[in-house]
Amino acid sequence: MQPIRLGLVGYGKIAQDQHVPAITANPAFQLVAVATQGQPCAGVENFQSLNELLEKGPQVDAIAFCTPPQGRFALVQQALAAGKHVLVEKPPCATLGEAMALASQAAEQGVSGLFAWHSRYAPGIEAARDWLATRTLQSVQIDWKEDVRKWHPGQAWIWQPGGLGVFDPGINALSITTHLLPLPLFVESAELRVPSNCQSPIAASIKMSDALQLDVRAEFDFDHGHDELWSIEIRCAEGVLRLDNGGALLSIDGVRQAVSEEGEYAAVYRHFQQLIGDKASDLDLQPLRLVADSFFVGSRASVEPFHD
Ligand SMILES: NC(=O)C1=CN([C@@H]2O[C@H](COP(=O)(O)OP(=O)(O)OC[C@H]3O[C@@H](n4cnc5c(N)ncnc54)[C@H](O)[C@@H]3O)[C@@H](O)[C@H]2O)C=CC1
Numbered sequence: 001m002q003p004i005r006l007g008l009v010g011y012g013k014i015a016q017d018q019h020v021p022a023i024t025a026n027p028a029f030q031l032v033a034v035a036t037q038g039q040p041c042a043g044v045e046n047f048q049s050l051n052e053l054l055e056k057g058p059q060v061d062a063i064a065f066c067t068p069p070q071g072r073f074a075l076v077q078q079a080l081a082a083g084k085h086v087l088v089e090k091p092p093c094a095t096l097g098e099a100m101a102l103a104s105q106a107a108e109q110g111v112s113g114l115f116a117w118h119s120r121y122a123p124g125i126e127a128a129r130d131w132l133a134t135r136t137l138q139s140v141q142i143d144w145k146e147d148v149r150k151w152h153p154g155q156a157w158i159w160q161p162g163g164l165g166v167f168d169p170g171i172n173a174l175s176i177t178t179h180l181l182p183l184p185l186f187v188e189s190a191e192l193r194v195p196s197n198c199q200s201p202i203a204a205s206i207k208m209s210d211a212l213q214l215d216v217r218a219e220f221d222f223d224h225g226h227d228e229l230w231s232i233e234i235r236c237a238e239g240v241l242r243l244d245n246g247g248a249l250l251s252i253d254g255v256r257q258a259v260s261e262e263g264e265y266a267a268v269y270r271h272f273q274q275l276i277g278d279k280a281s282d283l284d285l286q287p288l289r290l291v292a293d294s295f296f297v298g299s300r301a302s303v304e305p306f307h308d
Pocket residue numbers: 009010011012013014015035036037038039048049050066067068069071089090091151152155168
């Protein structure tokens with residue numbers, strides 16, 4: 001079987017850390033070209049833009065997008081219009097409207113699209129989802145705290161409009177939570193703490209609920225220099241489920257559970273391969289909607305300026 005010829009746009013941190021290793025390890029894909037504005041990718045043809053890749057580069061069947069969310073919409077639109085399958089890093093776009101338009105265009109074009117909510121593929125998520133399916137939910141506490149200087153060094157885009165600030169990692173927690181829970185969530189209130197020299201928050205407290213008044217709370221912190229914390233604790237009538245390390249670890253009533261051995265991005269690309277084979281798409285908008293609603297209803301507090 002011929003491999004899926006893959007182009008990649010935006011050869012930055014996540015492309016180097018995760019995407020290229022996952023693509024290289026999956027024989028169903030062959031990375032044949034990269035379009036990027038930073039350092040080139042070794043071993044493949046490099047182009048300065050998607051336009052140039054599509055016009056002058058080798059034939060590709062699919063394109064992975066690892067650019068910042070601002071400006072990504074036009075790029076993905078161009079790939080869809082060219083009949084390419086698309087894998088789009090999170091958050092899919094800078095706005096909910098753009099993401100909705102991409103979902104419609106992928107359907108109209110009859111190509112496969114994947115909004116790669118990578119945290120949904122963490123090793124403990126499916127076992128957690130199976131356990132929760134027969135339990136009585138009481139409350140959810142999300143704590144998602146990391147150091148932006150470690151994960152986004154020098155990335156000014158994250159503090160600009162459309163860059164989401166702390167919701168850039170925080171949306172991962174929302175993508176897991178919305179995948180685990182049976183009913184859609186909505187935002188009741190939010191407090192956004194925005195550095196005086198930034199356009200997006202460095203910390204946020206969010207209160208969410210669902211149609212059955214489930215109490216869901218989230219604390220996001222992007223300036224959390226010491227022990228990073230990526231945890232979701234779900235209290236049920238029958239016991240307490242806890243995901244730690246971004247979903248890599250699962251415990252129930254304090255007892256560690258067996259989890260998958262597959263890494264997040266290996267699973268993302270295996271899913272993308274399956275969608276292409278099934279002529280299907282997976283373009284969930286709920287995590288981005290919760291972020292948009294947090295910005296809609298969130299109170300703002302100005303905090304000290306951020307310096308990288
Ligand atoms: N940094 C991290 O730990 C993670 C980041 N992500 C997501 O991946 C996306 C990218 O993040 P990073 O890799 O950290 O950012 P980055 O700033 O390191 O990389 C972005 C890359 O896109 C390139 N680029 C920008 N505009 C372009 C254009 N029009 N055409 C071609 N290339 C263009 C830049 O030259 C740069 O190489 C974001 O949406 C982020 O949320 C996802 C998981 C983890």
